[in-house]
Amino acid sequence: MALCSALASLLVLGCAGAPPREPKDVCAIFRERPDWYEAARDSYRKWGVSVPLQMAVIQRESSFRSDARPPRKWFLGFIPGPRASTAYGYGQVLDGTWDRYQRATGNGGGDRNDFEDVTDFIGWYGSVGQAGHGISARSPEAFYASYHVGHAGYKRGLHRNNATAQRAIRDVRRLSGIYADQYKRCRVELDELIDSPWWWPF
Numbered sequence: 001m002a003l004c005s006a007l008a009s010l011l012v013l014g015c016a017g018a019p020p021r022e023p024k025d026v027c028a029i030f031r032e033r034p035d036w037y038e039a040a041r042d043s044y045r046k047w048g049v050s051v052p053l054q055m056a057v058i059q060r061e062s063s064f065r066s067d068a069r070p071p072r073k074w075f076l077g078f079i080p081g082p083r084a085s086t087a088y089g090y091g092q093v094l095d096g097t098w099d100r101y102q103r104a105t106g107n108g109g110g111d112r113n114d115f116e117d118v119t120d121f122i123g124w125y126g127s128v129g130q131a132g133h134g135i136s137a138r139s140p141e142a143f144y145a146s147y148h149v150g151h152a153g154y155k156r157g158l159h160r161n162n163a164t165a166q167r168a169i170r171d172v173r174r175l176s177g178i179y180a181d182q183y184k185r186c187r188v189e190l191d192e193l194i195d196s197p198w199w200w201p202f
Helices: 002-015 026-032 034-047 051-062 095-105 115-133 140-149 151-155 163-195
Strands: 072-075 079-083
Touching: 026 034, 026 051, 026 163, 034 051, 034 115, 034 163, 051 115, 051 140, 051 163, 095 115, 115 140, 115 151, 140 151, 140 163
Parallel strands: none
Antiparallel strands: 072 079
């Protein structure tokens, strides 16, 4: 059975850049993209940010689109202007924040459109928040609030009276809970697949 699952996972290689077919079901996501599960699990073991929370953040930030960016402003309806920020990739990470992550971790070749690198970034960000600011990654609300407005912004309470931030925080809290319930039902199956000697992460 494990061999069949591993072989079947090879079939998704050709569409690896597209969002998953069932983004509201974390078990379905990982069955479709076992390499994503391996990346999220590795990040959890390294940094301590749970797999469901990582996935909820990525879903909220980019809808699992590797090349996601903020929309451009347009002048006169057809002249492209600047984007709202430098946010890019699965985690919508800003240029400066990504540079800081690369310097801190030594992952100089990491890319924001690479799922494995972004799960590692999310874990690192949570670790910095915990160690430097006392922000617990066990709380989806606190973690995502600091992700949305930055660690310093969180300490200043910038998220509290920000309707956009509050809506996003509620979305992540809700989705993280849904993913956590789903993950409990498929974790053993996924671990067996990834830990199988037949597993090949492309």
